[in-house]
Amino acid sequence: MSDCPTCHQPVPSQAIVCPHCQTLLKAFGHPGIPLHRTETDAYLCPSCVYEADDTCTFPQRPYARVCTLYVSQQQQQAWLAQGNRPRSSARPRLGPVWWIALGLLGVSLVLALR
Numbered sequence: 001m002s003d004c005p006t007c008h009q010p011v012p013s014q015a016i017v018c019p020h021c022q023t024l025l026k027a028f029g030h031p032g033i034p035l036h037r038t039e040t041d042a043y044l045c046p047s048c049v050y051e052a053d054d055t056c057t058f059p060q061r062p063y064a065r066v067c068t069l070y071v072s073q074q075q076q077q078a079w080l081a082q083g084n085r086p087r088s089s090a091r092p093r094l095g096p097v098w099w100i101a102l103g104l105l106g107v108s109l110v111l112a113l114r
């Protein structure tokens with residue numbers, strides 16, 4: 001269980017939409033793609049590791065209030081303190097779901113043009 005960022009009610013960790021207030025919690029309707037959002041009026045980017053290392057190329061930077069790839073600098077420091085490697089060594093890029101979707105689109109185009 002985790003808490004909804006909007007109504008702060010407990011919600012199942014796999015929930016795509018908050019059952020209490022209908023806030024969208026996951027991206028692209030997939031339970032494995034978390035959707036990070038601000039809980040205040042502040043933007044996400046100033047506290048994101050991808051802003052700090054200047055590797056983000058998302059168009060919503062630096063004014064993102066919702067983002068699929070947000071990693072807080074505090075989370076990163078805790079992660080590193082546990083002896084892990086930095087998570088921001090690679091720039092934000094298309095995930096496997098998008099590559100599969102693009103592949104299917106390409107195959108569809110080829111079949112349509114035959």
Ligand code: SF4
Nearest residue numbers: 045048051056058067
């Ligand atoms: S990954 Fe998202 S939150 Fe982080 S800098 Fe880029 S747009 Fe902002």
Ligand SMILES: [Zn+2]
Nearest residue numbers: 004007018021
């Ligand atoms: Zn809610």
